[in-house]
Amino acid sequence: MHSDRLFQLESMLRSGAINQRKAALDELAQTPAHIAIPLLQRLASDEDFLCRRFAVMGLGNHPTPASLQILKDLLEKEADNNVLSEIANSLFEFGDESVPVLQKLFERNHHWLTRQTIISILMEAHQDDVLLAVIREALQDETQTVKETAILALGTLLKGKLHQEALNILSELSQAQDWRDRWRTATALNLSSSPQAKEILAKLQQDENHYVVAAALEASLPHE
Template structure:
């Protein structure tokens, strides 16, 4: 392996031009993990948040014990929301072992980007009990977009044995004073044929806000 090329990649990872950094990261992804991971670990220790985030992205390309442990260290010691959200994405590449870690990250973080990232990742899995627990917590969040992500997550839970619990929460939001919560509830109900869901969709079709009505009509047709 060409040592000069490795050294050039390390330099390019720290280049000012973003396209150079990205190209170097892509090239490093093709290297053996025993070569790439130490380079990325070194990069992760940089004070520059952009460089640390780049390192975290790269670690997701190498599903080894060393890269997994490096990501755990980042979760433990880094406080930047952008870095932690990227770490969640990289951890997700490791499969089921990452699920409890993502739940823990959600519970201890109050950063909107971190929380929304975790919710979106969990929605790609079949870990419905974890998704439901995270969704319930997100409904208490002061950040509206996090709350809305939680409402949409409840829609995915409607397909499971937790349907009744999810419907109970969606029933509350179907009558919420803020139209955006009713709007997201209408979207979450898409395709659900439970009698209570159909009742809520009929109710939302009569809503005072046009976006809620449109979403309810689409959900009913689905």
């Protein structure tokens, strides 16, 4: 790529409108990694958080050892959780080797956006042991939305080797004091057809909260 065009793309990513930044990122995704990565690395240190966010998105388009190391280094100095959550998304492009990094980020970062992003990512990682460990910690989170995301993630485990562990946790949550925990539990149980799940749902159908009852009734409907 000609140097003038690279300069134009860098300018678009630094200060362009959102559609211009997206267009620049799409073009860089088709650019050879050895050309795109140094540019994206520079932008990842920009003062503008939006510029940094687009830069780490771009690094995810070039999953090489160099870009992986850059993303790991950024985790140590980035303070904005919008950017951190985007780093987490980009890390997932590197496959299994990113999972331990994401787990450590979850353990040390307690911001709701970063935590919810990581839970959602790990639901697609097919590493049930790690997901369950993260869920257990998230269930202790003071932010309700993080806790609810973790409860819904238990539904993912109902189809795997840890289905019984997930069911046991959901059974406890079905008796939680907060109706939102019981509500999300009913939704998560939608993914299980086991007798224990049906028994829990039957009890939730008698719940004092109408949102919980509605979710339990919906989860009990036959699925194609």
